[in-house]
Amino acid sequence: MSTDFVPRVLLTKSFIDSHDRAIKTIALALRDAGFEVILIDYEMPSDVAHVAVDEDVDVIGVSFMSGGQVSVTEAIVGSLAQANRGDIPVVVGGTIRPFDVEGLNSAGVRAIFRGGESFERVIETFRALALSTRAERNAAA
Template identity: 45%
Template sequence: MTARVLVAKPGLDGHDRGAKIVARALRDAGFEVIFTGIRQRVEDIVAIALQEDVAVVGLSILSGAHVALTARTVDALRAAEAGDIAVVVGGTIPAGDVARLHEAGAAGVFPTGTPLEAVVTEVRKLTGGDTPL
């Protein structure tokens, strides 16, 4: 079975090039990828994650609101009884915020410059490695 990943752009951030590059890398690695497009509300991201039965929600955030948006997404998934869906976050993330993101419930954190291979490897681990190489 192919693992499904939702790549989402929460908040008012209007730049999606990086998210599209990550989505393509995941797709090329064998994942089924759903891309939300820009300016999504957390509630809509969670609804899409549930509807699409994803294993991972990947948040792409450049706006500086990464800690709050990640925490809100994790909390909303738990409230929807979908706390088993892993949340990863990437984008413009200062090194000092990585631990805060993990504390907020992020299963993976990918600051700007993270190699795509590292993202794919981590998502593969989070999905039980059930995606072909």
């Protein structure tokens, strides 16, 4: 993998969730760390998979402040699998409650970020996941 690798990430939250401070902040932090960032509101969880596939992103980050943590994540992961892109890792952030964790882990999320998480850990996690997605894709190609 060359050193000029530019990870592509999709950051998203529901169109009904008005709380966008966290995801906008993470978008700016990733951008400043050299990522290409696509930021969308989804209406349907399947929208996330479609955009992720169309844009060929390396990682998906989903922000939750107002419910649907487990059911939406399951739907996104399901849509990715249907599109044969189950290899794209999904991470979640925001208000992730103890009772959400088991369902999120079962759905296969690769990381959970809550309030107060350091930029460093967020950026490094995204970078590592992006690198491995790209490496696997290149190996398969």
